[in-house]
Amino acid sequence: MSSYFNNSPNINEDKNAKSKSFNFKTDLASLTQDILKQLIELGQKEKQNARIALHTSSDNILHNMVIMQLKGTYNRPHKHVNKAEAYHLIFGEQMIIIFDDKGSIKDKCKMSMDGNILYRFEKNLFHMSIPLSDIVVFHESKIGPFVRDGDSIFPDWAPQTPDIDTFIKSVGGLP
Numbered sequence: 001m002s003s004y005f006n007n008s009p010n011i012n013e014d015k016n017a018k019s020k021s022f023n024f025k026t027d028l029a030s031l032t033q034d035i036l037k038q039l040i041e042l043g044q045k046e047k048q049n050a051r052i053a054l055h056t057s058s059d060n061i062l063h064n065m066v067i068m069q070l071k072g073t074y075n076r077p078h079k080h081v082n083k084a085e086a087y088h089l090i091f092g093e094q095m096i097i098i099f100d101d102k103g104s105i106k107d108k109c110k111m112s113m114d115g116n117i118l119y120r121f122e123k124n125l126f127h128m129s130i131p132l133s134d135i136v137v138f139h140e141s142k143i144g145p146f147v148r149d150g151d152s153i154f155p156d157w158a159p160q161t162p163d164i165d166t167f168i169k170s171v172g173g174l175p
Helices: 033-046 164-170
Strands: 011-013 020-024 050-053 062-070 085-091 094-099 105-111 118-121 126-131 135-143
Touching: 020 033, 033 050, 033 062, 033 085, 033 135, 062 126, 085 094, 094 118, 105 118, 126 135
Parallel strands: 020 050
Antiparallel strands: 011 020, 050 062, 062 135, 085 118, 085 135, 094 105, 094 126
């Protein structure tokens, strides 16, 4: 059982993940307000992004994740050659930016509770999410399986760890 979700014995921590990540142990996953609150508290306490996978394994065909991101964190642009994605906003505000292969912006979608709450884009498009509120929580859906090496392709034009404000200005800023 995860020490973070004590009231949820069906949630395990994924100690091999790059970020603070958890997954359900059973084929039936139900995300409660309490689990969501604990995810947000965890991210704030640890000062890092966190996620809960609703699927049981990286080998599953459909991947559903609830992701909590903190404002000021850099989520490097990347693409998945064979995977389209959909983001469904749960809490907060974020900007999704879609880039062409050379780093020019193709599209921006501001997501907020009083505006766009769902955004889908096709496979093979560079994209990134930028938290606009102190905390943003969204549901991400895409096909699996997850393959650690090669699942995400990172472009040469996007630095690994830049100052987020400088990077945003370099790509044309936010609307």
